[in-house]
Amino acid sequence: MNIGDASKASGVSAKMIRYYEETGLIPAAGRTTSGYRTYGDTDVQILRFIRRSRDLGFSVEKITELLALWRDRSRQSADVKELAHEQIAGLEIRIAEMQAMVQTLSKLAEACCGDHRPECPILEDLGGASDPGAGAPFAAPRPRAGLKGHLPRA
Amino acid sequence: MNIGDASKASGVSAKMIRYYEETGLIPAAGRTTSGYRTYGDTDVQILRFIRRSRDLGFSVEKITELLALWRDRSRQSADVKELAHEQIAGLEIRIAEMQAMVQTLSKLAEACCGDHRPECPILEDLGGASDPGAGAPFAAPRPRAGLKGHLPRA
């Protein structure tokens, strides 16, 4: 099976299959004499494992761990479960952060009459209304939230 | 005021201030004879606007629009409100996607006894349990979800 078929069978783009190989997530595929990568059913299964893990938001780095556990017949399911719980925790943090944004935005949007007039509480808030004194343009900066994690594309 | 002070006053790192200038989000700052960038209260106010917008998850591109509206005294508040609603909608989509991941992961984790034994429904699912027939390793790939948006770091 060539890379295109492995891609179709696994749902992982050919580009990403090569990337996973390059970064060591998957072992280097076999090659034909002309240099084409070849894949078997096992390879496709691994790719589907990766694909499904990405769909659940796992980073490639975490998938390395998941794959290692998958291959390890003497694994302890507790270790897998822990990875899952970590993943859930990370997702929930980001969900909470985004929900906070939604709430703030909703309140602001609610306060904005949204007509042809220029008055807008949204812009007023962004412009520093949270510092209404306005006499002190050098107020201390607000502390930054975290939320820098890159969520896998799906 | 030098860039370091503007950074402290706005909560935007010096690095990002230069980046925003380079990409045209903010106008080029004035310079001293020796080449140092100089900032005034207005500049800090703009930076704080940006900072707060980022905190609400707006992309730099969207902030360009927000800033334009902010500067435009003949704006219509409806336009601002629409941007806010778009932002809310985008956030809610990603929240829903992540919640779906959490739910799937929770169910799997719940089914995993999490002890010293290797049996693990989580790995079984990732390994393709969703395709139980297993006789057809070349099943059609699942459709991909979207969720590629990069959420600003906060």
Add this chain to the structure above:
DNA sequence: CTTGACCTTGCCATGATGGGAAGCCTTATC
């Protein structure tokens, strides 16, 4: 044998951010 579909590698881009190096400037201290 041609054509079209597929494969290869390599480079570039994304988005927002941090890190670091090399070198100049400013300020404070002695």
Add this chain to the structure above:
DNA sequence: GATAAGGCTTCCCATCATGGCAAGGTCAAG
């Protein structure tokens, strides 16, 4: 005035996972 410390400048690189494009080799069907 000299020196040290710290701030500023630019430039390049890395992240993370992904897509795009281009130039060229390969394969299979007609």
